[in-house]
Amino acid sequence: MTAVEIPVEKWSGTVRDVTLGSSYGGGTRTSTVTVGGETALPFLDFEGALPHRPALAVEVVDMEPADWSPELVAVWGDDLKDPAKWAARAVAEGADLIALKLRSCHPDFGDRSATDARATVDRVLAAVGVPLIVYGPGTADKDNDVLVAVAEATKGEQLALGLCEEKNYRTIVAAALGNGHLVIAQTPIDVNLAKQLNILISDMRLPLERVLMDPNTGALGYGLEYTYSVMERLRLAALMGDAMTQQPMICTIGEEAWRQKEGRAATDVPAAWGELAERGVAWEVTTAMTLLEAGADILVLRHPSSVGVLREALDDLMKGA
Amino acid sequence: MLIIGENIHIIAPPVKAAIEARDAKTIQAMALRQVEAGAGIIDLNIGPQKKRGHEVMPWIVEAVQEVTDTPLSLDTTNFAAMEAGLKVCKKPAMLNSASADPARLDSVMQLAAKYGARVIALTMGVDGIPTTADGRAGIAMEALLPAAAAAGLPVQDIFLDPLVLAVNCNQDVALESVEAIRMFKMMADPPPTTVVGLSNISNGAPPENRPLINRTMLVMVMGAGLDSAIADPTDEAQNEFIRIVEQRDESTPMSTLVVALYDAVAAMEELDAAAVDTSDPEQVDFYKTYRMLCNEVIYADSYLRI
Numbered sequence: 105m106t107a108v109e110i111p112v113e114k115w116s117g118t119v120r121d122v123t124l125g126s127s128y129g130g131g132t133r134t135s136t137v138t139v140g141g142e143t144a145l146p147f148l149d150f151e152g153a154l155p156h157r158p159a160l161a162v163e164v165v166d167m168e169p170a171d172w173s174p175e176l177v178a179v180w181g182d183d184l185k186d187p188a189k190w191a192a193r194a195v196a197e198g199a200d201l202i203a204l205k206l207r208s209c210h211p212d213f214g215d216r217s218a219t220d221a222r223a224t225v226d227r228v229l230a231a232v233g234v235p236l237i238v239y240g241p242g243t244a245d246k247d248n249d250v251l252v253a254v255a256e257a258t259k260g261e262q263l264a265l266g267l268c269e270e271k272n273y274r275t276i277v278a279a280a281l282g283n284g285h286l287v288i289a290q291t292p293i294d295v296n297l298a299k300q301l302n303i304l305i306s307d308m309r310l311p312l313e314r315v316l317m318d319p320n321t322g323a324l325g326y327g328l329e330y331t332y333s334v335m336e337r338l339r340l341a342a343l344m345g346d347a348m349t350q351q352p353m354i355c356t357i358g359e360e361a362w363r364q365k366e367g368r369a370a371t372d373v374p375a376a377w378g379e380l381a382e383r384g385v386a387w388e389v390t391t392a393m394t395l396l397e398a399g400a401d402i403l404v405l406r407h408p409s410s411v412g413v414l415r416e417a418l419d420d421l422m423k424g425a
Numbered sequence: 426m427l428i429i430g431e432n433i434h435i436i437a438p439p440v441k442a443a444i445e446a447r448d449a450k451t452i453q454a455m456a457l458r459q460v461e462a463g464a465g466i467i468d469l470n471i472g473p474q475k476k477r478g479h480e481v482m483p484w485i486v487e488a489v490q491e492v493t494d495t496p497l498s499l500d501t502t503n504f505a506a507m508e509a510g511l512k513v514c515k516k517p518a519m520l521n522s523a524s525a526d527p528a529r530l531d532s533v534m535q536l537a538a539k540y541g542a543r544v545i546a547l548t549m550g551v552d553g554i555p556t557t558a559d560g561r562a563g564i565a566m567e568a569l570l571p572a573a574a575a576a577g578l579p580v581q582d583i584f585l586d587p588l589v590l591a592v593n594c595n596q597d598v599a600l601e602s603v604e605a606i607r608m609f610k611m612m613a614d615p616p617p618t619t620v621v622g623l624s625n626i627s628n629g630a631p632p633e634n635r636p637l638i639n640r641t642m643l644v645m646v647m648g649a650g651l652d653s654a655i656a657d658p659t660d661e662a663q664n665e666f667i668r669i670v671e672q673r674d675e676s677t678p679m680s681t682l683v684v685a686l687y688d689a690v691a692a693m694e695e696l697d698a699a700a701v702d703t704s705d706p707e708q709v710d711f712y713k714t715y716r717m718l719c720n721e722v723i724y725a726d727s728y729l730r731i
Binding site: 295296297299300303304307337338341346347348349 | 593596722723724725726727730731
């Protein structure tokens with residue numbers, strides 16, 4: 105048998121290390137999460153360094169979600185009613201960090217105040233020791249209001265604040281800058297816009313070691329391949345030395361996978377689709393695995409079983425790295 | 426380099442208003458300004474003008490001919506408007522444009538032959554614009570040039586246009602237009618003439634960045650054998666680059682770099698980074714734009730800032 109020499113690619117660029125959770129001191133987190141640092145494509149440890157394993161976040165919402173898949177409602181049960189309990193259970197299920205959504209501050213879903221939002225964030229911080237991602241309600245005005253208040257009240261916790269988009273990045277970046285937090289920069293599945301937003305954020309003097317990039321995720325069957333291409337191109341550019349694309353990437357896997365029919369429909373589907381519980385987790389895990397291969401550094405998930413499956417998969421994939 | 430002046434275009438609000446009001450003075454002033462700036466042909470884009478094209482085109486042709494005898498390019502998809510314009514043109518005109526749409530190609534070529542007009546022939550089929558240089562060359566070889574020959578048009582009167590795509594959406598194929606120009610020039614002896622709609626390359630980019638993207642791209646397509654461009658003839662920095670390339674003016678460090686890029690593209694080589702004086706911001710921006718057009722760094726609106 106002839107020995108085959110595996111070609112080895114050497115890259116000149118490095119993805120930035122980004123750390124969430126009290127690494128500068130002053131916060132109350134008992135653990136930190138560092139992602140990034142890659143000098144090779146995902147899991148190709150024979151080509152370069154993969155110093156940090158991708159992190160698994162679990163999504164927690166500050167109000168009981170009315171529109172979630174029956175499978176998620178069944179598995180989380182009453183924990184969905186209390187973000188602090190929900191977060192504590194997510195950590196027990198294996199979450200490296202919590203992604204808290206302040207949805208009840210949205211004008212259409214309760215319009216709760218910035219003060220309420222601060223109280224919720226405090227309760228979740230008290231319930232868990234892992235780092236926190238905090239998402240505003242998703243409307244520019246209210247995001248500015250709520251995230252600024254939360255950022256000020258949690259100085260030192262080194263949260264990741266989202267979403268920082270082209271239309272509101274100034275306020276969010278300023279809030280992060282003054283209070284030692286990070287931002288999640290989201291652009292609509294577009295390489296050029298992703299790079300541009302990083303440039304704009306960097307122009308405001310927020311160190312890029314405090315920026316995560318969210319390329320905007322499509323689920324399996326719903327645009328996943330577009331996300332994959334965009335992430336792959338961003339990561340290749342990062343490794344080739346393009347300084348404005350060298351941010352770790354975060355993907356909101358659960359939100360996308362569980363809102364599709366495959367993650368929701370228990371009845372009136374072909375028999376070949378199988379049971380919802382298994383199918384929904386498979387949908388979330390397949391979406392996640394695909395984007396891990398495209399360079400995802402943080403996966404935001406919804407189902408505890410997905411956390412377990414992905415943790416095992418990452419154990420395997422990171423062997424030797 | 427023959428510049429086909431693009432400024433009289435229906436998309437420009439003053440032009441639209443002038444055409445609607447049959448305001449000859451505005452159109453004439455725009456035509457004269459382009460002629461004075463060096464335009465060799467004046468493009469008259471009246472849009473499709475489905476209802477009144479056969480009236481609008483002769484009106485605008487006659488208006489411009491009152492102030493200049495520079496040849497005119499009749500830019501419309503309306504066949505009747507093209508013919509009505511050709512009837513009143515005093516000089517041999519240009520038709521802008523024909524594409525490889527079988528329903529129209531032969532008739533536009535025959536119309537050009539009847540009136541001794543030149544034709545801008547777009548390498549676009551009914552399925553759109555191929556992204557590769559090969560695909561565009563294929564359309565030129567298999568459809569455009571045979572149709573011109575069948576109509577009896579001299580090959581030099583065919584202006585092959587590879588259809589430059591905007592770099593901010595199609596960055597990975599920007600160089601395909603450059604290579605298409607190179608292939609067009611090898612298709613026949615004598616070769617067809619080549620043309621690009623230059624400003625398409627910077628469509629969607631911030632206005633302050635567009636001229637630099639345009640003139641950098643222009644040097645590259647010139648290196649591949651470009652003969653003419655539909656462009657703004659009043660862009661002085663662009664005209665200066667054309668002069669530098671045509672006269673091979675290596676009298677300043679910047680002009681030397683421009684000639685070096687032209688030579689590199691002509692030789693199918695990369696521009697050597699060592700040729701750039703990194704202490705000169707003008708050279709650095711030019712080189713960044715070249716690298717961006719080559720898809721070596723990802724385009725972002727602020728690409729010059731980093």
